[in-house]
Amino acid sequence: MNLFLPRYILQFRFSSPHSTLLTNYSHTTIAINKKRRFSTLSLSISPKAELLVVVGGGAAGIYGAIRAKTIAPNLNVVVVEKGKPLSKVKISGGGRCNVTNGHCPDNMIMADHYPRGYRELKGAFFNTHGPVDTMSWFCDHGVELKTEDDGRVFPVSNSSSSVIDCLMSEVRRTGVVMQTGKVVTTASTAGGKFILKIEKRTIDYVESIEADYLFIASGSSQQGYALATQLGHSIVDPVPSLFTFKIDDTKLTELSGVGPMLVTHWGLSGPVILRLSAWGARYLSNSDYKGILQVDFTPDLHIEHMKSVLIQHKNQFAKLKMLNSYPLELGLVKRFWKYLLDREGIDGDILWASVSNNSIMSIASLLKQCPFKVKGKGVFKDEFVTAGGVPLSEISLKTMESKLQPRLFFAGEVLNIDGVTGGFNFQNAWSGGHIAGTSIGSLATCNTPMEMIV
Numbered sequence: 001m002n003l004f005l006p007r008y009i010l011q012f013r014f015s016s017p018h019s020t021l022l023t024n025y026s027h028t029t030i031a032i033n034k035k036r037r038f039s040t041l042s043l044s045i046s047p048k049a050e051l052l053v054v055v056g057g058g059a060a061g062i063y064g065a066i067r068a069k070t071i072a073p074n075l076n077v078v079v080v081e082k083g084k085p086l087s088k089v090k091i092s093g094g095g096r097c098n099v100t101n102g103h104c105p106d107n108m109i110m111a112d113h114y115p116r117g118y119r120e121l122k123g124a125f126f127n128t129h130g131p132v133d134t135m136s137w138f139c140d141h142g143v144e145l146k147t148e149d150d151g152r153v154f155p156v157s158n159s160s161s162s163v164i165d166c167l168m169s170e171v172r173r174t175g176v177v178m179q180t181g182k183v184v185t186t187a188s189t190a191g192g193k194f195i196l197k198i199e200k201r202t203i204d205y206v207e208s209i210e211a212d213y214l215f216i217a218s219g220s221s222q223q224g225y226a227l228a229t230q231l232g233h234s235i236v237d238p239v240p241s242l243f244t245f246k247i248d249d250t251k252l253t254e255l256s257g258v259g260p261m262l263v264t265h266w267g268l269s270g271p272v273i274l275r276l277s278a279w280g281a282r283y284l285s286n287s288d289y290k291g292i293l294q295v296d297f298t299p300d301l302h303i304e305h306m307k308s309v310l311i312q313h314k315n316q317f318a319k320l321k322m323l324n325s326y327p328l329e330l331g332l333v334k335r336f337w338k339y340l341l342d343r344e345g346i347d348g349d350i351l352w353a354s355v356s357n358n359s360i361m362s363i364a365s366l367l368k369q370c371p372f373k374v375k376g377k378g379v380f381k382d383e384f385v386t387a388g389g390v391p392l393s394e395i396s397l398k399t400m401e402s403k404l405q406p407r408l409f410f411a412g413e414v415l416n417i418d419g420v421t422g423g424f425n426f427q428n429a430w431s432g433g434h435i436a437g438t439s440i441g442s443l444a445t446c447n448t449p450m451e452m453i454v
């Protein structure tokens, strides 16, 4: 049930090893102590060509890996993924995967949807590979997409599996090597190469790899942040974004229903709340998610206008009970009107004629500045991202290359970029992955030995 008006203004006031195995890969040697343990990686890569290791088989990592391998087919591209590839794509958008947003063709408008990144993303980022490019890519690779009225883009199949199947089939077609169930635990540099330690959690297993390019697309994982710091980067403290509010008001939570602001049995949710949580993520974290949320339910009506609407209604419907009659221009549903009357201690059975002008003023004030006590962060998990990560000042958004470490690239949620709901978080992953893949592929093409170019 849509309880309120479609538009609100909300404000928040804050209350305050041992290793059993070691493999060394370089251009010329692959030393294997116990072959059986890592045959997949060692045997899948050509020792003559350069090696790109991608940390993380999520949206950014896989999209970037495919792009790099497409541009530089001779480059060895290995994606190391600690769990299952594309696991977040699988559960995203309630299993439908909100791939991107189709209502933002302009990169300036697009950037405004990123509480972290809105300034920096106004540059070349989305111009290089924006929502339209992403939609074309998926379309060209066999995934039919549809744009819903609010701009969210989904596969026509309404299943995230279409997106996963498409990406994994491109992984296979281009020859990207997937290494799943393995974690990149440490990273350092020596002789212009990245020395990576890769471990398998389930068994006592460690291997060491030398890579020419490293692309960290590890999402919000602590291990990914640790790799970035080992290579000289700083990390903006990660905090949750896109969450709901637990509200201390039993009467409100009894009103559960659906709308742009959704009342649930524990508090408030819906697109407007998620947007507020994203823009206020850092302040809310600092206040331990406690404070007063103030909602303007009628932002298009000035308080004085609101009072006169209510007074007019009183004069016109003097003989009707307050609960049964209220100004339609307020756009409220009856249950919420009752809630307001209860909050003001007004008996709904009294006639409009009997209500004092003071009570009318109080109702008007409540509609314009309705305070709710927020007692914590909710557990809504339809979409959830992390604010924080590698600062954008430390990478070039034109190439996604680190400004501190040549041949090191980042994309996706590992960076201090996060968007509001609506497909913006995946778009960050596709755009960053594409740019990083293009940069790595181009560098690798320049470095390909002549004898390998057929």
Ligand SMILES: Cc1cc2nc3c(=O)[nH]c(=O)nc-3n(C[C@H](O)[C@H](O)[C@H](O)COP(=O)(O)OP(=O)(O)OC[C@H]3O[C@@H](n4cnc5c(N)ncnc54)[C@H](O)[C@@H]3O)c2cc1C
Pocket (backbone or CB within 6 Å): 055, 056, 057, 058, 059, 060, 061, 080, 081, 082, 083, 084, 085, 086, 087, 088, 089, 091, 092, 093, 094, 097, 098, 099, 100, 182, 183, 184, 185, 217, 218, 219, 220, 221, 223, 224, 381, 382, 383, 384, 385, 411, 412, 413, 414, 422, 423, 424, 425, 426, 427, 429
């Ligand atoms: C429930 C849910 C629903 C969502 N729905 C949407 C949606 O519909 N639309 C949208 O735009 N956004 C959505 N998001 C946000 C979106 O999923 C993320 O923004 C996006 O997945 C980020 O992509 P990524 O590749 O940067 O990171 P991830 O998808 O998190 O991928 C990173 C990968 O790296 C792996 N990894 C990390 N560290 C290591 C390591 N050291 N070694 C090996 N592997 C490692 C992880 O296992 C993970 O698979 C949703 C998020 C959640 C939680």
